Every structure is written in structure tokens, then in C-alpha cells.
Amino acid sequence: MIVSSILGLLVGVVLGLTGAGGGILAVPALVFGMGWTMQQATPVALIAVAGGAAVGAVEGLRKRLVRWRAALLMALAAFPCTFLGVHSAHQLPQRWLIGIFAAVMLLVAARLLGGARRNAEPATESSMALARIDAKTGRIHWTWPTAALIAAIGAVTGFMTGLLGVGGGFVIVPLLRRYSGVSMHGVVATSLMVIAAVSSGGVAIALLHGAVLPLPATAWFAGATAAGMLLGRRLVKTLSARQVQYGFALVLALVACGLLVKSLAAI
Template sequence: METTEILGYIGALIVGLVLGLVGGGGSILTVPLLVYLLGYSPVIATAYSLFVVGSSSLVGVIQKHRKKLVDFKTGLAFSFPSFLAVYISRRYIVHSIPESLFTFGSVTITKNMAIMIFFALIMLLASVSMIKNTKEKNLININQSYYKTFIQGLIIGTITGIIGAGGGFLYVPALVLWANLPMKKAVGTSLVIITLNSLIGFIGDWQNLKVNWSFLLFFSFLTILGIIIGGNLSKYVSNKSLKKGFGYFTLIMAIYIIYKEI
């Protein structure tokens, strides 16, 4: 086993620890890990990320359900437009994007470059979301028609489908503002959406890609192991401080990816 592969598997364990401690951010680490350390293309990396995040989030749903922090009815209702968009994105949109998009001066913007830059921009949004101190009492709950939620679900699903992310940083505020859920229950409920979105999105990729199952299953196993360890450690760590620290780390990673690609 090569050094980079060993580091990749250690990274998988760290991804799980982050998910267990912070409750999100798995894909933010998984995609760069697969691309820059293990040498996978962004298309394959985002596909594998969907499986890793989906299977890991399923474990998170079980953990949160035991604590009565999951609203399955709301989660499933919101999941429908989202997983439709994720599946269509992974099955058709991502694989239909041409390898070379356009040339800007002496720089050719490729499909892989565009996916990673788009991923980095979403990471920037995620980092701001994690760094900013938003108190639940300052959030305004707005009840709205389901067709609006359906459209919003399609938009978020398309974004998460393209970048191969779970999208927890987008779904949690949506569930608080649109579904009127308390913050802790919104986090647990978002895992239902993330699980469905990620695994159904991966099915869309499975029909287009040759999957290295031995690697993917072992990588996912280590991530889930990390989630269990992180979940047990979370009671000893300040979630607020950890989330803000991870937000700054995400910001640095986003800047690094943009620098690396451009």
C-alpha cells in the first residue's frame, strides 16, 4: 500500500470525525482528498463523495432518531424535489458537460476545473455559514406554499448534485426558515434529506461510471467508524468553537482549491 493511499484512508477517518463532531462538512473534505491526494478526477471524486456522505449520514440519522431529533415527515416531503434534481444532475447534466468549456486568453477552462472552482465557491458560502454567529432566536420563521419549497428544493438539489456534496449547510437553514423546525431538529432532519439525495445521486453516477467498490466500501467504513468516534467525543468538545474553527479551515481550503485550479 502506497503512502498516499495510507494518508487517504487516514483522511477518511478524519472526515468521519468531522461529521461526528460538527454534524456536516463531510464532502468539503472528501472531494479534495480524493482529487488532490488519491488522484481521482473531479467527476469520480464527487460521485464517490455522494456514496461516502450518504452512507455516513444514514448512520447520523439513526443516532439523531434515538435522541428524537428527526422529523421524518418534513424530511421526506422536502427530499422529493431535491433527490429528483440530484439524480438528474448526476445522471445527465454532469456527464453531458463537454471536457473543454471555453478559452479565456491563454487559459482553457476545462470541465474538471469548472467543477472544482464551483465546489470551492460553495465551500466559501459554507465557511461563512459556519463562522457567522447566527442565534436561533434571530431567525424569522416563514410559512410558505409547497410549490416554493419544491422550486427551492430543485435548486439546492441541482447545486449539491453537481458538486457531489450533501448540502447540509443549505438544508439546515431551509428547514428552520421554511419548515419552522427548531435548529437541533433541523440538523437531524437534514440528514434524512442528505442520505436520500446522496445515495440516489450516486445511483445516477453508477449508471455512467465503473466503480471501484473495494476502495469505496473500505473508505466509507473508515468514515462511518470516524463518525461513531466523533459522536462520542462531541460531548466533550464545544460544538460552537469547533464549528467556527472548521469554518475557517473550510475557507482556507476553498482559497487553496481556487489557487490550485487557476
């Protein structure tokens, strides 16, 4: 239980520091640290990510940062795609899943490095914003293209959640920042709300597919992740956004390389 607690604490700290993307490390932590397959690690990781995201989402709700209509639409669009992702994960060989996961981590790392180098905050409202903010009400101006965009983001998030056991913050955050006028704080808070809901649904779907939860390890990992989330939220005040991006990108790249080695060794 000590190993699962340490792993959960580390994942939670990264989740707290990055706001939404740290959950991508939960599955690799369990694969390397506990020696599990991805199919075994996925439901445990999702429980931990859901708990950690819920902690951040509650904070966002208290501060009125969550765009709850967008979060609800994304969650509804995500659930059927999560089922498809879980089913696909059980059909693919282990080495393919590991290879796909590593590729996704490398893409996220590259995006983070690019953002850190530009060192510029995206404009609140851009010509590419399909989900615009009403200047009078401060709310999203809903149109059919807006609804289609939000639903599509939710669908991709749901599939990735089911396939790889990740929260999906690495999908939601960059797409909402690029195509909406929502502030960064609002994007992160909304993302955490969606992650909490979709990850919980992913656990239920995985259990329906025959996944078995090792209850003691799951409880310790999830509890430590929630504690680490709170610690990370405190630590983030001492670091710049650029430092967090560079550090997270480096960790992702190293873990991805380890996964690639593991995938090639399985051939």
C-alpha cells in the first residue's frame, strides 16, 4: 500500500500543479510502479483522477468559474464514446495500447513546450472562437456551431478516457482555449468538472466490461491522489506557468520514452 500511496501522491501533486492535465500520468504510474497492464490500471487511475478532479471542480464551482452548461453537454456527448473507448481497449493488444499512450504523451509534451516558448496568453476572444462570450451577460453565446464544437470536444474526451484511462484535460483545455472566449481559469474549472463526471462514468463502464478493482490499492491510490491535488494547488503559487509547463513536458517525454521501450520489448 505504501507504493500505491506514493504513486497517488505524486500524480495528485502534478494534477494540482497543471490544473487538469496531470491525470495523464496516473496509468503510467500504475503500469510502472505496480507492474499492472493498462487494462488493470485504467479503472483505478480513473477513480483517482475523478476524485482529484472533483476536488478542483468544487473549488471552481465555489468561485463561479465552471461553465456548467458546456460541462453538461461535454459529459453527455462523452459517455457513449467512453463505452466505445473501453471496448476498443479490450480489443487491442497491450503493446498497441502502450504505444498509443506514449504517442499521445509525446504530442502533449510537444504542445506544452511550444506554448512555453511562445510565453503568451491566448487572447480572450479570437477570430477562431466558435464559442463566444456575450459581452452583456458574460455567458457563452449558444449557437448550433457552438453546441457542435462543445459536443465534439466531449466526444473526443470520452473516447480517450475509455481507451487510455486518462481524464481528458489535455483534450479539453487546449481546444477550449483555442476555440472559445472562456478565460483560462474558467477553462480549467470546466475541464475538471467534465473530467470528474466522465472518469466516473468510465469506471462504471470498465466494471461492466469485467474489470476487477483491487480495493485496498485503489483506496490508497485515490486518497493519496486527492491529498496530492491539494498540495499541488498550494505549490503552484510558488512556480511560474512557464516553469510548470517545462517541468511537466519533461516528465511526459521521459515517461513516454519509457512506455515506448516497454512497448517495443513486448514485440
